[in-house]
Amino acid sequence: MISIDRKKCVGCGKCIDICPGNLLELKNENVCAFCRDVRDCWGCCACVKICPVNAICYQLSADLGGAGAKLFAHDSKTKLIWEIIKLDGEKIFLEVDKRQANKF
Amino acid sequence: MKKFFTSDVLIIGGGTAGLFAAIRLSELNPQIKILIVDKADIRRSGCLAAGVNALNAYIGKNHTPEDYVNYAITDAHGIASRKLLHTMAQRLNHVTKVVERLGLVIETDSEGNYVERGWRNVKINGENIKPILADAVKRLPNVKIFNHVNITDFFRDGDKIIGAYGFSTREKIFYGFTVKATLIATGGASGIYLPNHAGGSRHQIWYPPFNTGAGYAMGIRAGAEMTTLEMRFVALRCKDTIAPTGTLAQGVGAAQINSRGELYQKNYGNTTSERVFAVTSENLAGRAPCYLKTVGISAEQEKFLYDAYLNMSPAQTLRWIETNQTPRNFNVEICGTEPYIIGGHTAAGYWVDENRRTTLQNLYAAGDVAGGCPQKYVTGAFAEAEIVAEKISETLNEIKMPAQIDFDASEFEKFFENDSAFTIEELEVAMQTTMDEYAGGLTQNYRFNERQLNLAAKNIERRVENLSENLHAADMYDLLKIYELRERLTVAKVLIEHLKARRETRWAGFAQNLDYPNRDEAFNLFINSITTDGKTKIIFRELGR
Known part of the structure; x- marks a missing residue:
């Protein structure tokens, strides 16, 4: 499921356009994105990648083994950097070079 | 409010097949006017929204399209069309080249040959496969894209399909599209059965919860002949995240073991359905849970797995890291999914001929909605899209433009x-x-x-x-x-x-x-x-x- 940091959200609407499930909408007089129902999130992370201010993260629900860690993405032309922030504050970065194929 | 549009060709569903058909059709004849209608945004709609980490239908070195046909028929336990598979298999390597030209990264060796993951797979970086296809389509001046418009039914004139209608997912606008030829490419269906998880994680499923069988339903209502829906697809997946397992099996050679540590798969056979049956049977025999044996892989292999899953199913990488149950140290528990209806993996879908014509005139089907031709994966959907595009381009002149159709909103x-x-x-x-x-x-x-x-x-x-x-x-x-x-x-x-x-x-x-x-x-x-x-x-x- 995703969660949106309302303090960071700038209401640009990019996530609303990109969500394959039409799950996001702008509320509060179009200044902030809301998810209609996080239970309906597929976890594709399209919104996580497109958010220009990293206001959206993906989290594993408790029934999937999640404990509150947050997954963010920093997208650019050549790299996709994934950032995991664990509950204790530890940050883990995973960099995927878009110009390289996956080894597996 | 109602809005009406007329055009030469309507493509319903801007996914793998739909976008590729628009690209090929425009290449064949840039004068042909095309409408693409998608209920989300073509940059990330459909089953490849998160990406895909390999092309799984390819004819490797020392193999022939016939080998692929035989493999698919064996895997389907005989229920597949040799003729449909053949027309697809012949094009697999060609469409791979095309998508590479569009910008997909495919690994090559020092001599420029694709690096194979098995004889049917090539290694790619497919996280951005949808944006690549969408960008290519957006550059085409003859194509008009309608994002966030949901098509609900075809327009019919006797046995002829002459377009379709539906509504905006955002505003009270109802759309009618009247055309000469229509391609249905809306994907398969999830969510007909109870999913793996209840409540909060109900959409943590493998096939997209937003692929709801619209294309099949429209065809059924319009009287199209459908085939092999009973060949449901149950995928073998990583427990909890329902992420694919092929990358573990093929990437690091992980074998299935039960909770007693016994290798059991040889007792059941190795077709896709037999691999699922193996797990179900072991579970029922009291030897649950089952795993893919990953313990003992190298740190480098583990890193490669993290990358591969981030490119298609990021939840799995997050789960490994967050729970500290990394694949080097913990085997990956596996399970079956809810049954899906999906013609890209099984033979379920529209009954089509070699040109992917349905039984309704001027209606074509490609990708997961098209039946009879299993083991399509991404490149097979491309191949079918090409076949459709070529046939439409060849016959469009023979079709008279129908009068614009109204509908009752x-x-x-x-x-x-x-x-x-x-x-x-x-x-x-x-x-x-x-x-x-x-x-x-x-x-x-x-x-x-x-x-x-x-x-x-x-x-x-x-x-x-x-x-x-x-x-x-x-x-x-x-x-x-x-x-x-x-x-x-x-x-x-x-x-x-x-x-x-x-x-x-x-x-x-x-x-x-x-x-x-x-x-x-x-x-x-x-x-x-x-x-x-x-x-x-x-x-x-x-x-x-």
Whole structure:
């Protein structure tokens, strides 16, 4: 499921356009994105990648083994950097070079 | 408000097949005017929204298209069309080159040959495969894209399809598209059965929860002949995240083991359905849970796995890291999924000819909605899209432009006026529970008998379908959800008839008919159907050569 940091959200609407499930909408007089129902999130992370201010993260629900860690993405032309922030504050970065194929 | 558009070609669904068809058609004749309509945004719609980490249909060195055809027929336990598979397999390597030219990164060796993951797979970086295709389409001046428009039904003129209509997912605008030729490319169906998780993680499934069988439902309602819906697809997946397992099996050679540490797969065979049957059987024999044995892989292999999953199913990488149960130190638990209807993996879908023409005039099908041609994956969908594009380009001049069609928007409007005792969600759960319990869902280990199927049919009609007419929509998103439910119901009803008609057990991992627990050679045939006024008639067709 995703969660949106309302303090960071700038209401640009990019996530609303990109969500394959039409799950996001702008509320509060179009200044902030809301998810209609996080239970309906597929976890594709399209919104996580497109958010220009990293206001959206993906989290594993408790029934999937999640404990509150947050997954963010920093997208650019050549790299996709994934950032995991664990509950204790530890940050883990995973960099995927878009110009390289996956080894597996 | 109603809006009307006319054009040469309508492509319903801007996914793998739909976008590729637009690209090929424009290349063949840039004068052809094309409309692409998608219920989301073509940059991330459909099953490849998160990406894909390999191209799994490719003819490797020292192999021929015929090898691929034979592999697919064996994997389908005989129920597939050799002729359809052949036309697809011939094009797999060509379309791979095309998508590489469009910008997909494919690994090559020092001599420029693709690096193979197995003889049928090539290694790629496919996280951005949808944006790559979408960008290519956006550059085409003859193509007009309608994002966030949900198509609900075809326009018909006798046996001819002359367009389609639907509604905006955002504003009260209803759209009608009148065209010469239509390609249906809306993907398969998830969510007909109870999914792996309840409640909060109900959409943590493998196939997209937003692929709701719209294309099948539209075809069924219009009287198109459908094939092999009873060949449901159950995927073997990583427990919890329902992420793919092929990357573990092929990437690091992880074998299946049960909780006693025993290797068991050799007892069951190695087709896709047999691999699922192996897990179900081990679980029922008291040897659950089952795992893919990853313990002992190297740190480098583990890093490669993290990258591979981030490119298609990021939840799995997060789970490994967050729980500290990394694949080097913990085997990966596996499970079967809810049954999906998906012609890219099985043979379920529209009955089509070599040119992917459906039985309705001027209507073509490609990708997961097209039947008879399993093991398509991404490149197979591209191949079918090419075939369609070439046929449309060749025949478009012979088709007279139909007069613009009007439609009655009160069909949609009434849901805003309705007063319902039930929510959309309640009826969705009622449908999924019925299908799960009586039509061989996950909790029943994919088993059913004929009496249960009859109960499923009754419950679907009485408990869900009749009530769905009265559902209330507060906004356009609700209307979308109502139509998605109705699509699934339409497919579920015909699916039950197909399950009843195949009086044997052909793919034990996907479906076990307990009245007929063995394979019966008398059912070496296609089970097809045509639905007229809600009544489904079963047709048996020969497999052909």
